[in-house]
Amino acid sequence: MSERPEQHRDPVDAIIDQWAAVRPDLDTAAMEVFGRVHRLSRAMGDRMERAYARFGISRGEFDVLATLRRSGEPYTLSPRQLSATLMLTTGGMTGRLDKLERAGLLRRSPDPHDRRGLQVTLTDRGLELIDEAVGAGGAVQTEALSAALDAEKAGHLAALLRELLAATEGQGG
Amino acid sequence: MSERPEQHRDPVDAIIDQWAAVRPDLDTAAMEVFGRVHRLSRAMGDRMERAYARFGISRGEFDVLATLRRSGEPYTLSPRQLSATLMLTTGGMTGRLDKLERAGLLRRSPDPHDRRGLQVTLTDRGLELIDEAVGAGGAVQTEALSAALDAEKAGHLAALLRELLAATEGQGG
DNA sequence: CGAAAGTAGCTTAGTGGTAAGCTAGTTTCC
DNA sequence: GGAAACTAGCTTACCACTAAGCTACTTTCG
Numbered sequence: 001m002s003e004r005p006e007q008h009r010d011p012v013d014a015i016i017d018q019w020a021a022v023r024p025d026l027d028t029a030a031m032e033v034f035g036r037v038h039r040l041s042r043a044m045g046d047r048m049e050r051a052y053a054r055f056g057i058s059r060g061e062f063d064v065l066a067t068l069r070r071s072g073e074p075y076t077l078s079p080r081q082l083s084a085t086l087m088l089t090t091g092g093m094t095g096r097l098d099k100l101e102r103a104g105l106l107r108r109s110p111d112p113h114d115r116r117g118l119q120v121t122l123t124d125r126g127l128e129l130i131d132e133a134v135g136a137g138g139a140v141q142t143e144a145l146s147a148a149l150d151a152e153k154a155g156h157l158a159a160l161l162r163e164l165l166a167a168t169e170g171q172g173g
Numbered sequence: 174m175s176e177r178p179e180q181h182r183d184p185v186d187a188i189i190d191q192w193a194a195v196r197p198d199l200d201t202a203a204m205e206v207f208g209r210v211h212r213l214s215r216a217m218g219d220r221m222e223r224a225y226a227r228f229g230i231s232r233g234e235f236d237v238l239a240t241l242r243r244s245g246e247p248y249t250l251s252p253r254q255l256s257a258t259l260m261l262t263t264g265g266m267t268g269r270l271d272k273l274e275r276a277g278l279l280r281r282s283p284d285p286h287d288r289r290g291l292q293v294t295l296t297d298r299g300l301e302l303i304d305e306a307v308g309a310g311g312a313v314q315t316e317a318l319s320a321a322l323d324a325e326k327a328g329h330l331a332a333l334l335r336e337l338l339a340a341t342e343g344q345g346g
Numbered sequence: 347c348g349a350a351a352g353t354a355g356c357t358t359a360g361t362g363g364t365a366a367g368c369t370a371g372t373t374t375c376c
Numbered sequence: 377g378g379a380a381a382c383t384a385g386c387t388t389a390c391c392a393c394t395a396a397g398c399t400a401c402t403t404t405c406g
Contacts, residue, residue, distance in 0.1 A: 008335070008336075008339070009339075010335050010338050010339040010342070011338075011342065012335070012338065013335070015243070018243040018244070018245075019243050021243075021245065022242065022243055022245050023242075023243075023304075023307070026307065026308070026311055027311060027315055028311075029315070029318070029324070029327060029328075029331075030311065030314035030315040030317070030318040030319075030327075031311070031314060032327075032331035032334075032335075033314075033318055033327060033330055033331050033334065034213075034217050034314050034317075034318070036331065036334035036335060036337075036338045037210055037213050037214050037217065037334065038214050038217070038218070039338055039342065040207075040210050040214075040334065040337060040338050040341060041210050041211050041213075041214035041215075042214075042260075043338075043341050043342050044207050044210070044211070044341065045211070058392090060392080060393095069195065069196075070188070070191040070192050070194075070195055070196070071191070072191075072194065072195050078354080078355095079354075079355065080353085080354060080355080083355095087215075088393085088394095089393075089394055089395075090354075090355060090356075091355090091356075091357080091358090091393075091394065091395080091396095092392070092393055092394070093355085094355070094356055094357085095391095095392070095393080096392090111354090114353090114354080114401080114402075115354095115400080115401060115402085116353065116354040116355070116400065116401045116402070117353090117354055117355080117401090118354080118355070131196075134196070134199065135199070138199055138200060138201075138203065138204070141203035141204060141206075141207050142200055142202070142203040144203070144207075144340070144341055145202070145203040145206055145207070145337070146203075147340050147344065148336050148337045148339075148340030148341065149333065149336060149337060151202070153333060153336075154202060154203075154205075154206060155202075156329075156333065157206055157330070157333040157334070157337070158202075158205035158206050158209065160322065160326060160329065160330040160333070161205075161206065161209035161210065161213065161330070162181070162183050162185070162186070162205075162209060163181075163321050163322060163326075164209075164213060164318070164321045164322060164330070165183050165184075165185065165209045165212055165213050165216075166181070166182075166183040166321075167317070167320050167321030168213060168216050168217065168317055168321065169183070169184065169212065169216055171320065231362090233362080233363090251384080251385095252384075252385065253383085253384060253385080256385095261363085261364095262363080262364055262365075263384075263385060263386075264363080264364070264365080264366095264385090264386075264387080264388090265362075265363055265364070266385085267385065267386055267387085268361095268362070268363080269362090284384090287371080287372075287383095287384080288370080288371055288372085288384095289370065289371045289372070289383065289384040289385075290371090290383090290384055290385080291384080291385070
């Protein structure tokens with residue numbers, strides 16, 4: 001059992017203690033990091049899903065609109081650029097664009113320079129909606145973070161995560 | 174643009190710079206944390222998927238076997254306990270158990286104390302396979318972590334993540 | 347120029363999950 | 377003891393994704 005006082009234990013500590021009891025040979029240091037990363041990602045993903053649902057969009061649809069929004073005016077990218085940025089297959093992107101186009105949040109138009117291609121552009125309504133949704137989603141994240149860590153710790157955490165992410169995404173992962 | 178030298182920038186820095194250019198009013202501090210958590214979770218998830226594929230199981234199936242394994246002898250839990258632990262609907266659990274039972278890695282038997290219920294138990298082959306897979310998966314995680322951070326930084330990161338996770342999973346999320 | 351190779355987006359089949367609803371069995375409580 | 381409420385696991389319908397393959401178009405290069 002970990003020596004850590006009860007109020008500072010989390011579900012991952014419990015799992016690691018279980019492993020230590022049945023497989024004391026295992027090195028669990030990496031699990032302390034990646035187990036928590038996994039659970040945090042899932043918990044916050046669920047929260048963001050709920051936050052965006054108020055705007056009638058899913059998290060994946062939010063990501064499409066947000067990518068267009070932060071590309072700047074004229075808020076236009078190709079399906080290819082979108083699926084590459086969002087690490088999605090072209091089939092998956094077709095489905096998301098279908099839904100968002102039906103909802104009137106973006107439109108597809110022919111690429112004038114390449115007749116194979118399309119341009120995807122935010123509509124006025126799409127721009128308005130994503131600007132509100134980005135604000136609401138950001139507020140949820142900010143509140144979750146500041147409830148747990150002060151600004152200094154949060155900055156430290158971000159810096160450590162940057163190092164780990166750069167190394168992990170860098171080397172074929 | 175961020176002042177950080179190029180070799181210390183990661184993909185999340187680029188996204189945050191884009192937001193700063195088009196929406197300078199946004200507070201992006203929380204995105205520095207949760208954006209990286211999300212991407213790390215996805216990147217490592219893909220790697221683990223590949224690691225477990227060598228044993229003929231998916232990540233979700235690994236989680237079922239691992240939960241049984243770390244529960245200790247006699248490696249028996251109910252479908253209900255498993256789906257609660259893994260935050261999965263009972264329908265999803267039925268599917269995973271079907272596949273694992275067909276593969277001969279676990280067996281379902283009636284619960285002697287409750288005729289509605291079942292007991293799910295690791296077979297000898299399931300025990301052997303999960304012990305190897307846990308080792309292989311742990312090695313992948315350990316390698317990814319130690320390639321990026323020394324032990325002290327890794328411990329610090331784990332501690333910060335513990336604080337954040339405890340707060341996040343604690344308050345309805 | 348014209349053939350070969352490459353690229354864009356869509357379609358189809360298959361996968362793994364959720365939500366809702368079902369039956370069988372158990373618990374509660376008068 | 378028996379009705380009502382609850383619980384366990386499965387089934388069904390649906391959804392979003394991937395992988396593979398298609399057509400249309402573009403680029404490369406002899």
